[in-house]
Amino acid sequence: MSRAILVTGADLAAPAVALLADYELVYAGTKPTEDDLVALCRRHDPVALIVRYGKVGAAVMDAAPSLKVISKHGSGTDTIDKAAAAARGVQVVAAAGANAAAVAEHALALLLACAKSVVALNTRLHAGHWDKATHKSVELEGRTVGLIGLGAIGLRFARMADAMGMRVLGFDPYARNLPAYVQAVDLATIWREADAISLHCPLTADNAGLLNAQTLAACKPGVIVVNTARGGLIDEAALLQALESGQVASAGLDSFAVEPMTVPHPFHGHPRITLSPHIGGVTTDAYVKMGVGAAQNALAVLRG
Structure with a gap:
């Protein structure tokens, strides 16, 4: 044998x-x-x-x-x-x-990087620019985050978001016995009410391209998008277009439709996209x- x-x-x-x-x-x-x-x-x-x-x-x-x-x-x-x-x-x-803590922490890091313009400000300051008089960051306390997927990673992220004073909406048809600080809603409510959306669901035939031109258009103007799940959940061309129009304020992405990411890629060099090479769970x-x-x-x- x-x-x-x-x-x-x-x-x-x-x-x-x-x-x-x-x-x-x-x-x-x-x-x-x-x-x-x-x-x-x-x-x-x-x-x-x-x-x-x-x-x-x-x-x-x-x-x-x-x-x-x-x-x-x-x-x-x-x-x-x-x-x-x-x-x-x-x-x-x-x-x-097994990697829930690592991925949830990375999702939070990407959300904070987007809200606080961490990468752009770092680049500007290294180049000698002092943008204190002209820059305003986004304060997350009191804002609404919509989580799609409430497994181990999504729930850990929810706990951290709640600790920061955020309102937490969640969509997961399989989730049961949710903590009091997570309000279970449908996707339409997340699109309508979330100031930030973070993806924590597996990729299936049913949810491929979940964030697309139609659903992004239904979101609040200026929404922040974070994806530490699977790249196939997002229509990348539609996301880029929504970023260009301002419908999406910024995006923090750790996974992509094709991995390793193709070079060159339309996301490369975009000032409002923070990228990492699918390392959210790599600690x-x-x-x-x-x-x-x-x-x-x-x-x-x-x-x-």
Whole structure:
């Protein structure tokens, strides 16, 4: 029987490796292609995949006849073909919540960067400009933030926003038993009332392009948009147009429709977009938590 576990990355945190000591760990590197993964599966016939980078579809699964579980190193499983896995009796599990603190903190950092013009002011001051007499920042206390997705990340962000004195609206058809400071509303209410919108939901076929020309036009003029979830949730051309018109005041983006981001990209150099390379969940602590969570989830399935 195969004792191999294929990691679609170059490494795992030491505590995760220790948990998997009974198995042979095979690493695919940081930029594995489908052909790379198929070749490694044919060579090692893994019983489990721990997915960090790359996409896992039917061809990869078919190359690993002993495969029982695909375990995501993190919470987002949109890079895994779940229908193909279900058809082959392969369980898909995720380390939900393992990077919640990291991502929620990064979303807050992007919101603050947008509201306070942190990047633009830093650039201006380094160039010798003292803009105190001409610049006014946005005060977030008393403003309304609309959260789309109220899982572990969204709820942690909600707690921080509430602590800053913000009114918190949230949309999530699956959320139950919400804290008192989160008001459950429909999307139309978020578009109409939110001064800032932060995305914390998985990408599905139903919500791709959720923020588009029509929904952005329905938002309050001057809304701030933050996305630390998945790039496919936003129609990037529509967002750019809304920024140019002023309908969107600023955007803080950590994920993009195509990753790595294409170069050049229309967002590059835009004065009211703050960018980061999908690193919201990338902290030393989250790296350990996600690795341990992915290992534990894989073992739970392998041990029945």
